[in-house]
Amino acid sequence: MNAAYREKAMSYGQTTPLTGVLTLPVTPAPSSQPVIVFLNAGLIHHVGPNRLHVTLARALAGSGYTSCRFDLAGIGDSPHRGDGQPIPEGVAADIRATLDHLESSLGARRFVLFGLCAGADNALASAATDPRVDGCVLLDPSIHRTRAWYGHYYAGRATRLDSWKSVLTGRHPAWRRLTDRALRAVRPEPNFAACDDLPSPEAEPEFFRSGPITPDAIGARWRAALARGARFFVVFTLDWGIFYSYADQLYDCYPDIDFGRTALHHRPETRHTFTTESDRNWLVESVIQWLRTSPAQDAR
Amino acid sequence: MSGSPRRFGAPDRRLYGTYHAATGRGRGGLAAVICNPWGAEALRAHRSLRVLAETLARSRYHVLRFDYFGTGDSDGGLTDGSVAGWVSDIASAASELRALSGASRVVLVGLRLGGALATLAAQQDPDVDGVVLWDPVCSGSAWLQDLLGPAADASRGVAEVDGLPLTETLRADIASITPARLASPTDHPGLRRVLALTTTPAPGQAELRRLLAPAATHFQWDAVAAPVAWVEHGFFGPGPIAAPVIQRIAAWSGR
Numbered sequence: 001m002n003a004a005y006r007e008k009a010m011s012y013g014q015t016t017p018l019t020g021v022l023t024l025p026v027t028p029a030p031s032s033q034p035v036i037v038f039l040n041a042g043l044i045h046h047v048g049p050n051r052l053h054v055t056l057a058r059a060l061a062g063s064g065y066t067s068c069r070f071d072l073a074g075i076g077d078s079p080h081r082g083d084g085q086p087i088p089e090g091v092a093a094d095i096r097a098t099l100d101h102l103e104s105s106l107g108a109r110r111f112v113l114f115g116l117c118a119g120a121d122n123a124l125a126s127a128a129t130d131p132r133v134d135g136c137v138l139l140d141p142s143i144h145r146t147r148a149w150y151g152h153y154y155a156g157r158a159t160r161l162d163s164w165k166s167v168l169t170g171r172h173p174a175w176r177r178l179t180d181r182a183l184r185a186v187r188p189e190p191n192f193a194a195c196d197d198l199p200s201p202e203a204e205p206e207f208f209r210s211g212p213i214t215p216d217a218i219g220a221r222w223r224a225a226l227a228r229g230a231r232f233f234v235v236f237t238l239d240w241g242i243f244y245s246y247a248d249q250l251y252d253c254y255p256d257i258d259f260g261r262t263a264l265h266h267r268p269e270t271r272h273t274f275t276t277e278s279d280r281n282w283l284v285e286s287v288i289q290w291l292r293t294s295p296a297q298d299a300r
Numbered sequence: 301m302s303g304s305p306r307r308f309g310a311p312d313r314r315l316y317g318t319y320h321a322a323t324g325r326g327r328g329g330l331a332a333v334i335c336n337p338w339g340a341e342a343l344r345a346h347r348s349l350r351v352l353a354e355t356l357a358r359s360r361y362h363v364l365r366f367d368y369f370g371t372g373d374s375d376g377g378l379t380d381g382s383v384a385g386w387v388s389d390i391a392s393a394a395s396e397l398r399a400l401s402g403a404s405r406v407v408l409v410g411l412r413l414g415g416a417l418a419t420l421a422a423q424q425d426p427d428v429d430g431v432v433l434w435d436p437v438c439s440g441s442a443w444l445q446d447l448l449g450p451a452a453d454a455s456r457g458v459a460e461v462d463g464l465p466l467t468e469t470l471r472a473d474i475a476s477i478t479p480a481r482l483a484s485p486t487d488h489p490g491l492r493r494v495l496a497l498t499t500t501p502a503p504g505q506a507e508l509r510r511l512l513a514p515a516a517t518h519f520q521w522d523a524v525a526a527p528v529a530w531v532e533h534g535f536f537g538p539g540p541i542a543a544p545v546i547q548r549i550a551a552w553s554g555r
Contacts, residue, residue: 003375009305009316017302021316021373044537045346047372050463054373076346077318079302275463 005061010070012101018094019077020046020070022102023057029066034110034134034291035102036060038069039095039119041273045076049116049273052280056114059284065291066106067114070098088125095126103132110134112291115141117272121213128224135231135294137287140240140272144215146252152245156268219254232262233290235283239272263290303353303365308396309374315389316373317366318350319400320357331403332356332432333393334365335414335421338381339447340462341530342371344539345411348529352409352546359550362401366393368417379458379465383417383473390421394428405429408490409549412530413437413474415496419482422490430493430518432549435530438504440477479504483511495552496521497545499528524548 010020029035038053040046046069047054057067072094073081081090095113102108112135115123120141127133225232236244244250247266251259265286270279303318322330334349336342353363368386370376394406407430410418415436422428437443447461458465466474483491494516498505509521527540 007307007314007316007373007375009307009373011302011305019302019305019318021305042537043347044343047343049343049537050340051372051378052463055378077303077305077350271463273463275460277460277465280463 003058005058010068010101012105013073013078013094013097015083016073016081016094017079018070018073018097020068020098021057023061023067023069025061025064025066027064029064031107031109033065034112035106035108036065036067036112036114036137036291037095037098037102038067039113039115039122040072040075041116041119043075046071050275052116052274053114055280056284056287060288060291063288063292065288066108068098068102070094091122092126092129095122096130099130099132112136114287115139117141121218124218124221124225127228127230128221131228133225133230135233136225137233137290139235139274139283140237140244141234142213142218143236143240143243143250144218144253145243146249148252149243149245149249153241156241156245215253219257222254222257222259226257226260226262231294232259233265233287233294234262235265235267235270237267237270237272237274241268261294263294303350303363308366309389309392313369313385313389313392314375315366315369315392317364317393317396318353319397320353320363320365321401322360322362323357329403330360330405330407331362331364331397331401332407332409333390333397333418334363335390335408335410335418336365336368336371337412337414337530338368338371339464339466340532341412344532344537345530347538348540348542348546349411351541351543352549355546355550356409361407362397362403364393364397364400379467379470381467381470383420383470383477386417387420387424390417391425394421394425398427407432407493410434410436413443416440416477416482419491423485423488426489428490430495431490432552433494433496434545434549435498435500435502435528436482436496436505436508437474437477438479438482438502438508440474442503443477444471444474479507479511482508492516493518494520495549497524497548498522499524499526499542499545520552522548 004026006024008022010022011017038048041049053069057069060067071078072091085093099111111132113123113126113133114137116139120138123136123138124141127136250264274280274283303320305318307314307316309315334353337345349365353365356363367374368389370378370380390408397406406428408418408422408428409432411434415433418431422431448459456468458467491512494512513519524545526542526544529539529542531539
């Protein structure tokens with residue numbers, strides 16, 4: 001196969017063995033270039049939804065960038081953590097352990113964290129504290145509504161024909177919520193027999209979010225990361241419309257923050273997991289372009 | 301317990317897998333290849349299949365779970381999949397597992413489309429010692445209808461399902477999966493030991509059961525009350541862990 005990448009399976013970590021895949025360009029990347037690190041999107045293992053991380057990693061390698069996708073402890077191929085740390089601290093420790101491993105094995109000094117949904121929140125949290133994080137690609141990070149959100153959101157829905165169609169044809173989410181509630185009342189959830197040595201369906205911890213995040217806490221992370229000179233590529237999609245409904249909402253959320261070099265994209269036609277080929281292509285091309293043209297932080 | 305990730309296979313068809321060495325008492329001699337479902341079903345069932353691999357390893361089995369070409373971490377693009385290619389990937393994984401473990405007897409364990417692929421692979425490999433079918437896809441055309449809706453027959457070119465493309469060639473491949481094809485020839489050694497567990501009724505199950513049963517020396521086909529491993533649990537992505545099914549497979553494998 002004439003692939004423009006090489007891949008290696010990785011096992012590393014001290015207190016908890018973590019598992020990941022390293023994707024390298026055929027021609028070794030200079031150590032001054034950032035290594036892109038893909039974080040889990042919720043509980044989905046390291047390949048990402050619809051193999052998004054694999055697609056991006058190989059495209060990045062074709063453009064000369066090294067990347068790593070790995071599983072946090074308890075997700076995908078990594079076992080549950082053995083050190084008893086709570087989830088937020090554990091997630092931060094696993095990201096640090098991954099950067100440590102890439103630093104010692106590749107000589108990498110700078111990193112760009114890539115996260116979708118909960119992965120975006122975890123990326124921003126690390127960017128706020130770890131000086132090695134040069135920047136982040138954040139897809140649908142946590143955000144809160146502004147007063148203007150309501151006007152944009154409801155105006156958008158009122159003018160969309162499919163909204164009215166879904167109400168009339170019974171496909172509107174409100175109808176589904178009512179139906180689900182009625183069904184639950186007459187048909188309770190099955191209670192599966194307990195098993196002695198296996199996790200029950202609900203027993204695995206939910207890592208979709210590493211703890212409740214308040215608007216103030218999110219703002220503090222942005223402030224800290226931007227103050228260090230970290231750069232950001234941020235996308236809000238259609239499915240985040242329930243939180244984010246107009247192009248500059250991020251800036252309105254935190255009017256006191258100078259977002260400086262942030263590349264902010266509002267994509268109201270794109271699904272949360274970039275399900276169409278054209279959206280994936282846009283993401284690949286835009287991220288590569290951003291990595292190439294956005295100035296690296298030198299004055300740290 | 302953590303498996304050992306590795307890449308294996310022919311240079312032009314490198315595959316990614318995770319090896320779980322047997323840890324239970326009396327280990328060795330038994331081995332199982334886990335055959336994934338396809339698409340979002342594979343993504344959602346990943347948790348259950350990892351727990352299955354760990355449980356089987358504790359039950360004296362050396363286990364290899366892996367990604368087919370063009371899926372997961374294996375080489376290949378999103379449109380490079382074919383039934384014949386994936387069946388050959390199972391053979392490649394079985395060969396890798398024999399080399400890693402020294403075991404000669406290999407059981408193929410397949411979930412959903414993986415069940416159909418495992419059955420087809422068992423027909424071609426005389427060293428396969430049995431198959432475990434977990435909610436196998438018995439009728440490829442019915443499964444495509446489920447994935448694509450009423451337009452399944454009429455759609456041309458590439459159809460996208462949850463962000464993954466199903467090419468016209470792959471759809472034709474999958475549509476050719478029928479109970480008769482899966483059960484032919486019924487006297488193959490790999491199909492003499494069969495465990496089939498279903499959590500959800502699906503088209504073709506009864507016919508496959510009827511065709512496989514007569515020639516098998518060990519045959520069990522049971523409905524199990526368990527969560528559906530390949531259906532999204534809430535909106536968090538992965539499905540629930542189907543613990544009752546995993547326990548049944550581990551108990552069968554210990555015989």
